[in-house]
Amino acid sequence: MVVHVALTGATGFLGLRLLRRLLDTNRSLTVLAHAGSGDALHRITRFFELTGATEAFTSGLPARLRVVDIDLAQPRLGLSTRAFQELADGIDAIWHSAGSINLEGDLPELRRTNVEGTRHLLELAAAGSRRPVVHHVSTAFVAGARREGVAYEDELDDACGFENAYERSKYEAELLVHTWCREHRRPALVLRPSILVSDMPPHPELPSHPLLVIERILRDARGAADPHGPGRPRVRTVGHPHGHLNLLQVEHAAEVMVRLAGRTPSGGVDTYHVVHDRDVPVPTVVTLLEQLVPLSIELVATKPDAASALEALLDFYPGMTAYLAHRRRFDDTRVRSSLGPSATSAPVDLDYLWSGLAPPGRALAGSPDASVTAFPSARNA
Ligand SMILES: NC(=O)c1ccc[n+]([C@@H]2O[C@H](COP(=O)([O-])OP(=O)(O)OC[C@H]3O[C@@H](n4cnc5c(N)ncnc54)[C@H](OP(=O)(O)O)[C@@H]3O)[C@@H](O)[C@H]2O)c1
Structure with missing residues (x-):
């Protein structure tokens, strides 16, 4: 039986990698592209060209991909009643990877894309005659x-609140999935990746990874607060010297997700933490940022009283800097018991991160990473 898959967010940082994996096993696919956001087929083709796909592969894409323009934020995804129903009836699986990952976005805007968008996607799944x-x-x-x-x-609760509106919107979207599964007696797979990274150098035609957004924010703040000032101003920011963050290679995350989707569903909501087995120490992230932006970052326990102009500017991005104080771990027992040791990925270290962030030809100064020990995951802790 031919299974027809539809994918949202296929032009995104993760979605492009999911698409690559899904094309390994699906002859054709429906791409639910962001209406009015540029030629999706062209952007997808450029990704494959830039990541070494053969001419034969890329020239075959127009025949393999059916592009349907949608807007997640609109009822019926912005489609006519008839087009919505036809789309729903033609698919056997929906991968929902589209969303707004704006860590500094406001809640109403994030809810439109992430929560209402998920609601509309679930309505599509409910309407489909092939369930x-x-x-x-x-x-x-x-x-x-x-x-x-x-x-x-x-676990899925809001007991501790959220660092930013993005987290809250994703939490609310997951709640919708649970409600939908209960009401429709249908299974669903919920995949929870950590921070996704790549060692592929930045390219203007490709979506950038989240740390690059942070680098741009720091650079802009540095320029605005002190355009002609001394080389490397000091900035104090709240963080924990023993903090650590989970960063996972985006290619690996996509592979794990597609493999998990091949498992027999339990019938309810199957949730998986798609995470690295070793966290990256916060000091490594700080070193990385200091090498990218001419700043000297000092982690402090509490917000400084007399903030400099630069510190005041960075204070506008609390949803981003909060992560420098994180020391939690993500348990991924379900992934490990489903996929075994093959779910383990290569280390993410300073060299890896630098490759994916630095302007072409800029070398990493020294090797401070050598002195920093990686933290074990929850499993090994
Ligand atoms: N990146 C990470 O580190 C990370 C970590 C954990 C979870 N996630 C989750 O992974 C998913 C994908 O993230 P990503 O990194 O691939 O994000 P991304 O690079 O920003 O891509 C977002 C995708 O969503 C599409 N999109 C945005 N608004 C839309 C709308 N209104 N209607 C239809 N499509 C819309 C975008 O299309 P255009 O490009 O055409 O606008 C793009 O294809 C998200 O759900 C995110 O929450 C990401």
């Missing part, structure tokens, strides 16, 4: 503002 399976891409950061301890795959 399409839903694969929902969430985030490990639905764990919210709990900065210590262990976050488990079956």
Whole structure:
């Protein structure tokens, strides 16, 4: 039986890698592209060209990909009643990877895309006569503002609040998936990746990874606060010297997700933490940022009283800097017991991160990473 898959967010940082994996096993696919956001087929083709696909592969893409323009934020995804129903009836599985990952976005804007968008996608799945399976891409950061301890795959609550509106919107989207599954007696897969990274150098035609956004914010703040000032101003920011963050190679995350989708569903909501088995120490992230932006970052326990102009500017981005104080771990027992040791990925270290962030030809100064020990995951802790 031919299974027809539809994918949202296929032009995104993760979605492009999911698409690559899904094309390994699906002859054709429906791409639910962001209406009015540029030629999706062209952007997808450029990704494959830039990542070494053969001419034969890229020239075959127009015949393999059916592009349907949608807007997640609109009822019926912005489609006519008839087009919506035809789309729903033609699919067996929906991968929902589209979303807004704006860590500094406001809640109403994030809800439109992430929560209402998920609602509309679930309505599509409910309408489909072939009862399409839903694969929902969430985030490990639905764990919210709990900065210590262990976050488990079956947990979903707002007891600790959230570091930013993005986390809250993703939490609310997951709640919708649970309600939908109960009401429709349908299974769903919820995939919760941690922070996704790549060692592929930045390219203007490709979506950038989240740390690059942080680098741009720091650079802009540095330029605005002190355009002609001394070389490397000091900035104090709240963080923990023993903090650590989970960063995972985006290619590996996509592979794990597609493999998890091949498992027999339990019948309810199957939730998986798609995370690295070793966290990256916060000091490594700080070193990385200091090498990218001419700043000297000092981690402090509490917000400084007399903030400099630069510190005041960075204070506008609390949803981003909060992560420097994180020391929690994500338990991924379900992934490990489903996929075994093959779910383990290569180390993410300073060299790897530098490759994916630095302007072409700029070398990493020294090798401070050598002195920093990686933290074990929840499993090994
Ligand atoms: N990146 C990470 O580190 C990370 C970590 C954990 C979880 N996640 C989750 O993974 C998913 C994908 O993230 P990503 O990194 O691939 O993000 P991304 O690079 O920003 O891509 C977002 C995708 O969503 C599409 N999109 C945005 N608004 C839309 C709308 N209104 N209607 C239809 N499509 C829309 C975008 O299309 P255009 O490009 O055409 O606008 C793009 O294809 C998200 O759900 C995110 O929450 C990401």
